[in-house]
Every structure is written in C-alpha cells, then in structure tokens.
Amino acid sequence: MSLSGRLRRPGLRSRATAAFALGAALVAGVLAGATYGIVHHYLLAQRVSSVENEAFSDARVVKETLAASPNSPVSGSLSSVMPGKGTRSLVYRDGTWYSTSVNVGNQNLPTSLVDQVLSGNPAIQRTLIAGTPMLAIGMPVPAVSADYFEIHSLADLQTTFDILGLVLVLGAASITMGGALVGRWASGHLVQPLRGVTAVAAEIGAGDLTRRLPTTADRDLDPLVTSFNDMVTSLHERIERDARFTSDVSHELRSPLTAVQASVELLALFRGFLPPEGTRALGLVEQETSRFSETLENLLEISRMDAGAADLILEELQIGELVENAVSSYPHGPVPVVADAPASVTVIHCDRRRMQSVLTNLLDNARIHGGGATSVSIATLDHRATITVEDAGPGVPAGERSKIFERFYRGRTATRRNEQTGSGLGLALVAENVRAHNGRVWVEDRTGGGSRFVVSLPFGSDIADAGPGSPAEGGHR
Amino acid sequence: MATMKILLVEDDEPIRTALGMFLTQEGYTVIGAESGEGGHAAFERQPADIVLVDLMLPGIDGFETTRRLRRQSTVPVIIVTARDDSYDVVAGLEAGADDYVTKPVFGKVLSARIRALLRRASEFSSPTVWRFGDLEISRDAGVVRKGERDVSLTRTEFQLLCELASKPGWVFSRANLLETVWGYDYFGDSRLVDIHISRLRNKIEDDPSNPAFVLTVRGMGYKLQP
Numbered sequence: 001m002s003l004s005g006r007l008r009r010p011g012l013r014s015r016a017t018a019a020f021a022l023g024a025a026l027v028a029g030v031l032a033g034a035t036y037g038i039v040h041h042y043l044l045a046q047r048v049s050s051v052e053n054e055a056f057s058d059a060r061v062v063k064e065t066l067a068a069s070p071n072s073p074v075s076g077s078l079s080s081v082m083p084g085k086g087t088r089s090l091v092y093r094d095g096t097w098y099s100t101s102v103n104v105g106n107q108n109l110p111t112s113l114v115d116q117v118l119s120g121n122p123a124i125q126r127t128l129i130a131g132t133p134m135l136a137i138g139m140p141v142p143a144v145s146a147d148y149f150e151i152h153s154l155a156d157l158q159t160t161f162d163i164l165g166l167v168l169v170l171g172a173a174s175i176t177m178g179g180a181l182v183g184r185w186a187s188g189h190l191v192q193p194l195r196g197v198t199a200v201a202a203e204i205g206a207g208d209l210t211r212r213l214p215t216t217a218d219r220d221l222d223p224l225v226t227s228f229n230d231m232v233t234s235l236h237e238r239i240e241r242d243a244r245f246t247s248d249v250s251h252e253l254r255s256p257l258t259a260v261q262a263s264v265e266l267l268a269l270f271r272g273f274l275p276p277e278g279t280r281a282l283g284l285v286e287q288e289t290s291r292f293s294e295t296l297e298n299l300l301e302i303s304r305m306d307a308g309a310a311d312l313i314l315e316e317l318q319i320g321e322l323v324e325n326a327v328s329s330y331p332h333g334p335v336p337v338v339a340d341a342p343a344s345v346t347v348i349h350c351d352r353r354r355m356q357s358v359l360t361n362l363l364d365n366a367r368i369h370g371g372g373a374t375s376v377s378i379a380t381l382d383h384r385a386t387i388t389v390e391d392a393g394p395g396v397p398a399g400e401r402s403k404i405f406e407r408f409y410r411g412r413t414a415t416r417r418n419e420q421t422g423s424g425l426g427l428a429l430v431a432e433n434v435r436a437h438n439g440r441v442w443v444e445d446r447t448g449g450g451s452r453f454v455v456s457l458p459f460g461s462d463i464a465d466a467g468p469g470s471p472a473e474g475g476h477r
Numbered sequence: 478m479a480t481m482k483i484l485l486v487e488d489d490e491p492i493r494t495a496l497g498m499f500l501t502q503e504g505y506t507v508i509g510a511e512s513g514e515g516g517h518a519a520f521e522r523q524p525a526d527i528v529l530v531d532l533m534l535p536g537i538d539g540f541e542t543t544r545r546l547r548r549q550s551t552v553p554v555i556i557v558t559a560r561d562d563s564y565d566v567v568a569g570l571e572a573g574a575d576d577y578v579t580k581p582v583f584g585k586v587l588s589a590r591i592r593a594l595l596r597r598a599s600e601f602s603s604p605t606v607w608r609f610g611d612l613e614i615s616r617d618a619g620v621v622r623k624g625e626r627d628v629s630l631t632r633t634e635f636q637l638l639c640e641l642a643s644k645p646g647w648v649f650s651r652a653n654l655l656e657t658v659w660g661y662d663y664f665g666d667s668r669l670v671d672i673h674i675s676r677l678r679n680k681i682e683d684d685p686s687n688p689a690f691v692l693t694v695r696g697m698g699y700k701l702q703p
Contacts, residue, residue, distance in 0.1 A: 254579075258489075258495075265499055269502055322663075329662055
C-alpha cells in the first residue's frame with residue numbers, strides 16, 4: 001500500500017512545478033550557451049588578430065636585424081625582439097632552433113604548424129603547453145631564409161572564459177529555481193478553487209445537501225461551479241423525491257394492512273368457532289400478516305435511512321440497563337446477559353428504540369439461524385463499548401461474513417424458505433442502525449463453535465451531543 | 478360501570494370498520510367519524526371517553542382536529558399515523574395528543590394503549606394536596622391552581638405533574654415516567670415525556686424557557702423543585 005503510494009504519479013502541483021522549472025532551465029540554458037559562444041568567439045578572434053599583428057611586426061624586426069648583419073648570431077637578432085609578457089619567440093634557420101626561453105623550444109610547437117610553415121605558408125594554431133592554452137603562430141621569412149615562430153599564452157583569456165561560464169551557469173540555475181517557484185505559486189493559485197470544491201463536496205458527502213459552491217465571475221471556473229451546483233441540486237431533488245415516494249408507499253401499503261391486521265385479530269377472537277382447516281388457515285394468515293407487517297416496517301425504516309429522513313433520538317443511557325431491558329423484553333425465551341459492573345454502567349449516547357431494534361434483530365438472527373442466542377455480553381475497551389450476541393449454531397462461513405449484512409441476502413444456511421425465515425432485512429437494518437450511531441458491527445467465530453455478532457459503539461465525546469434537555473427539539477430536523 | 482365510549486376519526490372505511498369491530502368486541506362502544514369536522518360534531522353530541530384521530534384526513538387534518546378538541550376538552554387523544562416520521566409524531570403531540578400509535582396498528586396494542594390512558598383516571602386513593610410556592614395541586618379533585626388562577630391540564634399532563642410531585646426533588650428518568658404515566662416499558666418513545674414536560678411548563682411556569690418548578694437534570698431526567 002505505502003509502496004504503491006510512493007510509486008504513484010506525482011500530483012498536479014508537482015507536475016506543474018516541474019514543467020515550469022524545466023521550461024525555465026531550457027530557456028536559461030540556451031541563452032547562457034549562446035552568450036558564452038558569442039563572447040568566446042569574439043574575444044578569441046580579437047586575440048588572434050592582435051597576435052598576428054604582433055608576430056608580423058616581430059618577424060619584421062628579426063628579418064631586418066638578420067639582413068643588416070647576416071653573419072651575426074640568430075640569438076642576437078632574437079634579443080632585439082621585445083616580446084610581450086607571456087610571449088615566447090623562436091627562430092629556425094639552417095636546421096637549428098633558437099628560442100628566447102630555455103623552457104620553451106620547438107618541441108612545444110605543434111608539428112602540423114611547423115610542417116606548414118617550413119613548406120612556405122604562414123599558420124596559426126591553438127595548443128596546450130603544460131595545461132595552459134597557448135596560441136602558436138609561425139611564418140617563413142624567405143629574405144633571410146629563416147622561419148619565425150611565436151607562442152602566446154591564452155591563460156588570461158581562459159580565466160575570463162571560466163568566470164563568464166561560472167556566472168552564466170549560476171544565472172541559469174537561479175532562473176530554473178525561479179521558474180520552479182513561479183510554477184509552485186501559479187499552480188497553487190490554479191488548484192485553490194479545487195480545494196473549495198473538495199471542501200464543499202466533503203460537506204455534501206457528510207449529508208449537508210443544501211451546500212453549494214459560491215458563484216464566480218471567473219469565466220474559466222464558472223462552468224465547473226455551475227455544473228457542480230446543478231449536480232448537487234438534482235441529487236438533492238432526487239433524494240427528496242425518493243423520500244416522498246417512501247412516505248407515499250408507506251401510507252398506501254399501511255392503510256390496507258391496518259384493515260387486514262385488525263380483521264385478522266377480530267377473526268382470531270372467533271377461533272373456537274372455526275373447523276380445524278379454518279383454524280390452520282387463520283394461523284397462516286396471522287403469521288404471514290405479521291411477517292408482511294414486519295418486512296414493511298424494516299423496508300420503510302431502511303428507505304428512511306437511505307433518504308436521510310431517519311433521525312436519531314439520542315439519550316444518555318447506561319449500556320447495561322439498555323441491554324438488560326432489550327433482552328428481557330425479547331419474547332422468545334430468556335438469554336443470559338454477561339457484564340462486569342464497570343462496563344454495564346458505561347453511559348452511551350444512543351437512540352434507545354433503535355438499539356432495541358439492533359438487539360432484537362440480532363437475537364432473531366441467532367434464533368432463526370443459530371439455534372438461539374447463548375449469551376449477550378457487554379465489554380468496554382478504549383472508548384468503545386461492545387455488545388456481543390453469541391450462538392452455538394453452524395456459524396457463518398468466512399466468505400459470507402460481510403454479505404449477510406446486505407439486504408435480502410439469503411445465505412447457504414437459509415435456502416429453505418420455511419416459517420423460520422426472517423424478513424431478510426434484519427441484519428441490514430442492524431448494520432444501518434449501528435452505522436447511524438457511528439459504530440461497527442461484524443460477525444466472527446465463537447470459540448467452541450457458533451458465531452459471535454459484535455456491535456462496537458463509541459462512548460465519551462465520539463458521538464454528537466443530543467442536548468438531553470431538549471431531545472425532542474434536537475432530535476429532528 | 479358503563480361501557481367506555483371511543484370516538485374513532487378515520488377516513489379509510491375498511492380500517493374504521495375493522496378497528497371498530499375489534500374494539501367493540503373488546504367491550505367498548507365505538508362511534509365512527511370519517512372527517513375531522515364529523516368528529517367534532519359527534520363529540521359535541523356525545524362526549525367520548527377517548528378519541529382516536531388519524532393524521533391524514535380530508536378537510537381539516539388530524540393535527541388541527543386534535544388542536545380543536547383540546548380547546549374544548551381534556552379528553553385523552555391517541556393519534557394514529559401512517560407516517561412515523563419525527564415531524565408527524567412531534568407535531569401531533571405538540572397539538573395536544575396524549576399518545577400515538579403507528580399503522581399498521583395491532584388491535585391488541587391499540588387496546589392496551591387505550592386501557593393505559595383510561596386506567597389512570599380512577600387510580601387515586603388517599604386524598605392529597607401538594608403546595609410548591611404559588612402552585613397548588615389537589616390530586617383527588619384533579620385541580621391545579623397557580624396563584625389565584627385555575628390551570629387547565631389534560632389528564633396526562635396532570636398525571637405527569639402528580640408523579641413528579643409525589644417525590645419532590647427526586648429525579649425521574651424518562652423510562653420511569655414512561656412506565657408510570659403511560660404504561661410503557663423501557664423502550665417507550667421518550668419524546669412523549671419531553672413534549673408533555675414542555676406542554677406542562679407552558680401552563681405552570683412563569684417563564685417556560687427558564688423553569689422554576691419542573692427542572693431538567695441533564696443526562697438523567699426530570700424533577701420537581703421542592
């Protein structure tokens with residue numbers, strides 16, 4: 001889970017930030033590269049031209065000196081040249097090299113340059129001497145049958161290039177950072193309306209269907225706001241229509257059922273006057289009317305909860321008292337209640353009649369599918385109270401444990417439709433009622449066979465305060 | 478004892494007939510009416526001992542029927558509703574009903590509710606008068622006086638006040654009161670108590686929102702301030 005979370009695609013804001021940073025980096029990189037290239041080219045060309053001028057004038061000095069006294073030593077003519085700082089001069093004449101510096105000789109000159117000059121053409125070339133960039137230039141001086149060479153240091157130029165490069169790289173990096181910041185800020189602004197939508201959607205999801213997004217003058221946001229609000233409105237209308245339908249169905253079905261119910265009860269008063277078949281038929285009608293009535297009640301209760309029309313009438317009640325009363329008013333035989341004193345005096349906020357329905361349905365479930373409840377126990381742990389109904393029946397297979405809380409789910413153990421069948425809604429109603437109390441319900445194996453239905457309810461401040469002074473006013477909307 | 482008379486205000490003919498036959502069989506005299514107006518006319522001709530009112534009626538509805546009955550009588554009223562939404566129950570009780578049942582109602586349940594409401598009227602034995610400040614309750618005469626003024630209480634409101642007055646300062650839980658006043662078990666609807674307390678306060682308190690006699694004990698119930 002956490003691994004896939006980490007590998008998840010980055011969020012909208014991260015992606016926008018990255019895109020802005022990348023764009024800024026591209027622009028800054030191109031600009032910096034172009035600047036560096038142009039400056040490099042221009043400064044180097046300037047230097048080459050000045051080196052050429054200097055070399056030609058130096059060569060002329062050497063030529064004139066050698067021409068004036070053809071037999072004087074070449075080294076003398078070299079000393080008449082006054083090379084600039086970092087410049088070395090060399091002369092080749094009659095197979096011998098002469099240099100102004102002991103450190104620099106013909107071995108430092110690139111061979112291709114020397115070959116070109118010796119074959120009679122002037123040449124210029126960049127080279128590295130001891131890691132320092134140099135510019136080597138050479139030209140034949142045919143008048144005195146010699147060749148003149150100079151080596152100029154480019155170290156100062158290289159320093160300039162290095163500093164320029166550093167400045168450009170730092171500049172590009174800051175522009176990239178700036179781009180990222182702008183991206184973060186801009187995407188934050190873009191995402192802001194989505195936050196509003198999220199907050200309102202959460203409130204609507206929590207049940208407040210009257211919430212709407214505030215209208216906006218923004219042309220780009222308006223369609224979102226309008227369609228969102230329209231969606232909520234139609235949803236609200238639909239829920240209200242469903243609730244009205246429930247109410248109408250309720251009335252339409254209950255009126256005839258009331259007449260049937262009263263008539264059956266009246267008939268039952270004359271049971272003694274009926275032949276045996278009549279008595280059996282009466283029994284069936286009584287039983288089925290009662291089941292119809294129960295199913296209708298459960299169905300309407302569930303529809304009301306779906307429509308959000310069911311209100312809790314919350315009270316502060318001692319859980320032990322609640323459970324004792326629910327179990328003792330259960331019409332099908334006694335069930336032992338197990339509770340230690342501290343757990344049973346725990347006060348929970350609940351709707352007593354809904355909790356009675358929860359317990360009655362769990363006891364019915366145990367009676368119909370588990371051979372009868374063996375015990376009901378109460379315990380408390382970490383601000384949650386649990387009520388556990390146990391039976392010694394066949395238990396619930398692991399694969400059916402969540403399904404049995406679905407409406408009209410008929411499990412493996414209840415495929416025979418006989419008089420022991422419940423309404424098919426009992427456990428679904430249990431789940432709805434427990435959820436309405438912010439609680440949970442589940443089924444597990446009982447030690448020694450059978451099943452345990454556990455209802456876990458929060459106590460303390462975990463459920464809304466009913467305002468016990470006026471639960472009637474506070475209880476309904 | 479003469480048979481008790483029940484006025485059954487119900488527009489659905491099969492229900493009126495079936496419930497009427499059942500209650501007759503249970504030993505009551507049943508007078509049927511198919512509208513709120515008809516119910517009033519019947520009540521004026523011959524006051525009943527208890528009135529059953531369906532909430533959904535043509536013409537004036539069950540709420541208004543109850544309200545009008547209340548103006549002229551303290552007769553016990555049970556509303557019969559097909560919609561047990563909070564709104565209907567609360568509005569019905571606030572209109573002055575003593576109790577309610579929901580359709581489809583079991584005849585046995587209905588006759589148990591009727592018995593519980595009728596039983597209380599003749600329960601007192603020893604003569605008792607309680608005084609709390611300017612509030613005077615004569616239990617046997619069924620009279621409550623506030624200062625110089627007679628206070629008109631329904632029988633259920635009166636029963637509730639007597640129950641609280643029987644042990645001044647004692648805190649009665651809602652379940653207690655439901656059992657002693659209405660004859661319900663622990664799982665009666667506690668709104669019955671709350672709405673009757675509120676109606677009672679409106680009649681006997683100088684400032685109903687800041688009561689001096691009937692006090693709420695948070696999380697426990699109600700008590701009468703001695």
